[in-house]
Amino acid sequence: MTLLDEKRTPAGPVPPPEAPSRTAPWLRDLALGIRFAAGGGREGWVRTLLTAVGVGLGVALLLTAASVPHMLDERSARDQARSETKVSGSPDASAKKSDSTVLRLEASTDYHDRTITGFLMRADGRHPVVPPGIAAFPAPGEMVVSPALGELLDAPENALLKERLPYEVTGTISQAGLRSPGELWFYAGSGTLTGATGGHRIAGYGDPGPADPMPPMLIVLTIMVCVVLLAPVAIFIATAVRFGGDRRDRRLAALRLVGTDIRMTRRIAAGEALFGSVLGLLIGLALFLTGRRFVAHVEVWDASAFPSDLVPDARLGVLIALAVPLIAVLVTLGAMRSVVIEPLGVVRDSRSRKRRLWWRLLLPAAGLAVFGLTGKVEEYGPVNPYPVAGGAVLVLVGLALLLPWLVEACVKRLRGGPVPWQLATRRLQLSSGAASRAVSGVTVAVAGAVALQMLFAAMNDDFNKITGQDPSRAQFYAASEVVSGDAALHTIKEFRATKGVTQVIGTVEAYATKPGTYTDDAIQPTTSFTVGDCATLRELARITSCRDGDTFVVHPKDKGQADWVDETARKGGVLEFDSYGRDKPLHWTLPAGARTVGSRTDPLGEDRWGIMVTPGxxxxxxxxxxxxxSQIRIDEHVPDAAEYVRNTAARIDPGMRVATLQSVERDRQYASVQTGLQVGATATLLLIAASMLVSQLEQLRERKRLLSVLVAFGTRRVTLGWSALWQTAVPVVIGLTVAVAGGLALGATLCWMVGKDVTGWWLFLPLAGAGASLILLVTLLSLPALWRMMRPEGLRTE
Known part of the structure; x- marks a missing residue:
């Protein structure tokens, strides 16, 4: 055997050929689609940028929403860090005096429609504890303020506020001591503050106490707010990846001429969408990072945030980064199923593939069924958020899927009319899908907003309590526990002399007891003791005649309480006023001629009773x-009358409580959820307006040559402008009809879940008006682009 024979002899069995990879064609075709999107010339880049900008707007809003949990945690942490450390025992107990303790008095106030929170502080020793956010303890007469309050004090038109806070500003509170950049907060040093003047001793800062749990109904409301605000964003992203679909399909038809099959064509289209969505992710991240730098200067509905607070949750960020490209690919593949791409052209939406209605109704029906299976929410029971969120998403997405069928069914029956109307309706009949996608975000947003407003209205009574106060009799209530005796009478005179004040119901109040010896389990008879002039007492009791020196025993409406008053207020008997160990008790004899009268509800809504006497x-x-x-009535026609009242109170006692009387009191958690809805709805509405504008510009770009041909044949620009308006208006009107119907059904279901009756069936009117206003806005903004596309240059082609 020669060496040549050895080489010809096989060494062993020949291995079978490797099976073709299933992923390799996908990767190759996706890469080819990315190359077309990135290097497709000017037309390809315009389409890619339209998709990327549309996706980027949605991603920026999603990243902002993903930052909300971190923002709330940071705000809460800073709020707890500046709260006083609680002393074991009573919640109001003071700390023991030491070298580091501080006497503190809250001196908060209101200025116009904003609340200013502040404290007067006096150190007990040389090393006082310092609240977070300030470098040094303020000396007497000095004050450190938040940046927003500093700007407010520096403004010349706020001289009344400067008069109320007559301290020298020596520093600024940093971010560590503020919840938000727009917060109005100050710390002022005092050299006269004592325990007798209202000071409360604290030993440190940082309250570890847990926050109040949110009621189940508010949890449902919060879940719905998140769903309603984010569902339109997801739908808009799905719409944005289909921008420029006509040109893409014509380009893919050309690829069929060089041998690509249907599957390869679809994968190439998915690659183009993948590139646009990834570029959109980068644009959205850039928009988010850029906007975050300026967020401290933006305040919407009294809400603001520090830039460092807007950090997306890591898990939500990864979900957004993976979900957006996946949605782009899936939406593109789904859209390609309704398009037949042949080598010599594109057959779109053929007669054999009509839109089916039955499966579009399944999603909203399934959503309502989820609510029905979940059952009613217990008032004090736990809430499972997933069925609530899932049911709402199914209903809203189902409405978006129902819209294309409804638009197609409506526009195909439109005939005749003026030339602009015919141009618009004919265009809608040829391609109603693009118009439906453009307004799907409006439909979902309005439907969700209608449902939320119905839920808010139904839950309004639970979180907005009727106080019983009468703002027509008095607008302000002022009380001080450290202003007594001669100073109390002086306080009433000062309020009456204040500019803009028309009446003061001013009283000096104490508690009188029946003297005697009582066992430990016995209750000493006690009643209120009120000193005021005749005009004041007439506002508190049913007194027909009065002169200085008179005394009255005022009976409440409840007979049991009236008997208690009679037991304490014995005519001709002795009453005792306890000095709480600071001095001997004061004894006073109730005149035998004191008259008995009935009580009267005061402006605070309280039924006043007990012993009432005049100063004599x-x-x-x-x-x-x-x-x-003091209960104070002002002349509302006097400018800044309320600020003059607050200045008088601060001058007499910086810690005096001044409250505005209001007939309805709103729960703070409820108000914060409503503020969040308003902020989010504003952002979502702006996004929808931007999405409709981008979609309108994309459709105009697709029809650039057709518009030039119409102008060349003598069509007036006004005619084409009205045509653009009707082309936007018809789908929006149909979408708003679907939104109102679906929103009312969803809102009624949610009201049933929380066990409330529907009280606002007509709340959709302003929301429908806001959605309709987008028609005019988008049309006006698209007119300049429309005029440019009607030039003769649009007839050129390559």
């Missing part, structure tokens, strides 16, 4: 433990 019957300056209370 007792020297109010001698009453131990008394406080001054």
């Amino acid at each position: 019957a007792i020297d109010a300056r001698t009453l131990p433990g008394a406080q001054t209370v």
Whole structure:
């Protein structure tokens, strides 16, 4: 055997050929689609940029929404860090005096429609604890303020506020001491603050106490807010990846001429969409990072945030990064199923493939069924968020899927009319899908907003309580526990002399008891003791005649309480006023001629009763433990009358409580959820307007040659402008009809879930008006582009 023979002899069995890879064609075709999107010339880049900008707007809003949990956690952490450390025992207990303790008095106030929170502080030693956000403890007469409050004080038109806070500004509170950049907060040093003047001693900052749990109904409301705000964003992203579909299909038809099959063509289209969506992710991230730098200067509905607070949750960020390209590929593949791409052209939406209605109704029906299976939400029971969110998503997405069928069914029956109307309806009959996609975001947003507004209206009574206060009799309530005796009478005179004040119901109030010896389990008879002039007492009791020196025993409406008053207020008997160990108790004899009268509800809504006397019957300056209370009515036609009242209160006692009387009191958690809805709805509405504009511009670009031909044949620009308006208006009107019907059904179901009756069936009117206003806005903004595309140059082709 020669060496040549050895080489010809096989060494062993020949291995079978390897099976073709299933992923290799996908990767090759996706890469080819990416090359077409990235290097497709000017037309390819315009389409890619339209898709990327549309996706980027949605991604920026999704990243902002993903940052909300971190923002809320940071705000809560800073709020707890500046709260005083609680002392074991009573919640109001003071710390023991030491070298680091601080006397503190809350001196918050309101200015116009904003709340200013602040504290007067006095150190007990040389090393006082310092609240977070400030470098050094303020000396007496000095003040450190938040940046927003500093700007407010520096403005010349805010001289009244400067008068109320007459301290020298020596520093600025940093981010560590503020919840938000727009917060109005200050710390001022005092050299006269004591425990007797209202000071409360604290030993440190940082309250570890848990926050109040959110009621189940508010949890349902919060879930719905998130769904309603984010569902239109997801639909808009799915719409954006289909921008420029006509040109893409014509390009893919040309590829069929060189040998690509149907599957390869679809994978190439998916690659183009993948590139546009990834570029959109980058644009969205750039928009988010750019906008985050300026977020501290933006305040919407009194809500703002620091740039460092807007950090997307890592898990949500990864989900967004993976979901957006996946949605782009799936939407593109789904859209290609309704298009037949042949080597010599494109057959779109043929007669044999009509839109089916039955499966479009399954999603909203399934959503309502999920709500039905979930059942009603218990008032104090746990809430499972997934069925609530899932049912709402199914209903809203189902409405978006129902819209294309409804638009097609409506526009195919439109005939005749003026030339602009015929141009618009004919265009809609040829390609109603693009018009339906453009307004699907409006449909979902309005439907969700209608449902939310119905839920808000149904839950309104639970979180907005009727206070019983009467703002027509008095607009302000002022009370101080450290202003008593002679100073109390002076306080009432000061309020009456304040500019803009028309009436003051001013009283000096204390508690009187029946003297005697009582066992430990016995209750000493006690009643309120009120000193005021005749005009004041007439506002508190049913007094027909009165002169200085008179005394009255005022009976409440409840007979049991009236008997208790009679047991304490014995005519001709002795009453005792406790000085709480600071001095001997004061004894005073109730005149035998005191008259008995009925009580009257005061402007605060309280039924006042007990013993009421005029200043001539007792020297109010001698009453131990008394406080001054003023209910003030102003002339609302006097500019800044409310600020003059607050300035007077701050001058008399910086810690005096001044409250505005209001007939309805709103729950703070409820108000915060409503503020979140308003902020989110504003952002979503702006996104929808931008999406409709981008879609309109994309459709105009697709019809550039057709518009030039129409102008060349003598069609007036006004005619084409009206045609663009009708082409936008018809799908929006149909979409709003679907939104109102679906929103009412969803809202009624949600009201049933929380066990409330529907109280607002007509709340959709302003929301429908807001959606309709987008028609005019988008049309006006697209007119300049429309005029440019009607030039003769549009007839050129290559």
